[in-house]
Amino acid sequence: MSQSDAKEVFIFCDSCKQNVRLKLPAEILDKRVGGLLSVVSVHGTPPHAVVAYIDEQFRVRGIEYPQAALPEEPQVIQEVSEGAVKDLEPHLELGLTGLINSLAEKPKDGVKVLAALMVRAITKRPVFLVHDDPSEGEIALRAVQGLLSDQLLFVTVVNHTQVRGRNLESACVYDLQAKRFMSEGPKVDSKYFEQTIGSLVGQENAYSRLRNELSKIFYSYDRAKQILAQATATVMDTHLASEASIDLMLIPLLLEMAESEGLKLKPKVQQDGLGRAIRSI
Numbered sequence: 001m002s003q004s005d006a007k008e009v010f011i012f013c014d015s016c017k018q019n020v021r022l023k024l025p026a027e028i029l030d031k032r033v034g035g036l037l038s039v040v041s042v043h044g045t046p047p048h049a050v051v052a053y054i055d056e057q058f059r060v061r062g063i064e065y066p067q068a069a070l071p072e073e074p075q076v077i078q079e080v081s082e083g084a085v086k087d088l089e090p091h092l093e094l095g096l097t098g099l100i101n102s103l104a105e106k107p108k109d110g111v112k113v114l115a116a117l118m119v120r121a122i123t124k125r126p127v128f129l130v131h132d133d134p135s136e137g138e139i140a141l142r143a144v145q146g147l148l149s150d151q152l153l154f155v156t157v158v159n160h161t162q163v164r165g166r167n168l169e170s171a172c173v174y175d176l177q178a179k180r181f182m183s184e185g186p187k188v189d190s191k192y193f194e195q196t197i198g199s200l201v202g203q204e205n206a207y208s209r210l211r212n213e214l215s216k217i218f219y220s221y222d223r224a225k226q227i228l229a230q231a232t233a234t235v236m237d238t239h240l241a242s243e244a245s246i247d248l249m250l251i252p253l254l255l256e257m258a259e260s261e262g263l264k265l266k267p268k269v270q271q272d273g274l275g276r277a278i279r280s281i
């Protein structure tokens with residue numbers, strides 16, 4: 001008899017800029033002896049493949065876009081060793097540690113700043129990075145934009161002259177030279193992002209793993225808003241998670257972020273008690 005439940009893991013595919021659902025059947029989870037699972041997903045039009053390396057806690061440890069011939073099946077799962085993800089981080093001007101160090105003197109503060117910038121970018125607030133040397137500013141800008149897979153963003157580099165005397169109250173403005181906020185803009189809870197970033201600093205493939213996690217949230221956030229805008233009755237959270245291609249546990253975060261944008265979406269979503277009970281059997 002099977003001991004494990006089947007699991008679903010969502011990843012962001014950089015080729016089609018969408019979230020992709022990976023299904024890990026219980027038979028495979030029962031048989032595994034440690035190490036990582038490599039999951040090849042063939043999807044989209046035209047069909048293309050993405051390989052995700054998933055660890056025992058169902059975290060994505062690396063992503064690859066193979067050019068080789070596509071397998072016939074939509075999903076191929078294999079056990080691979082930990083070493084399989086060793087060289088997956090692309091060459092970066094600024095990796096995660098470099099980016100964090102460029103934002104603040106102490107890494108802990110850098111994590112907080114990056115979390116605050118990301119949550120504002122995802123909720124479509126204008127974000128300004130201030131630096132008087134445009135090329136220095138651009139390096140930080142590319143690292144920040146890359147974390148959301150260059151999906152449509154409102155992050156810009158400006159110099160001090162451009163912000164002087166301006167009313168900055170509603171914008172998020174971060175001074176890269178003085179390493180401090182000139183204005184944070186409206187308050188948004190960024191704890192989830194702080195934890196996610198903090199847990200990845202110093203890990204292998206830290207930048208690409210964070211990039212995948214944040215891009216996934218960004219994609220689903222927009223999808224969830226669209227779905228709820230069109231809904232004429234309340235929507236079950238399990239249904240919303242499935243339609244927006246995201247883990248159920250992240251739905252409250254998406255609704256919280258929408259609230260910060262002034263969108264009252266929480267009353268439109270109902271907790272699916274039955275769905276949860278079935279999952280937990």
Ligand SMILES: [Zn+2]
Nearest residue numbers: 013015016044
């Ligand atoms: Zn894709």
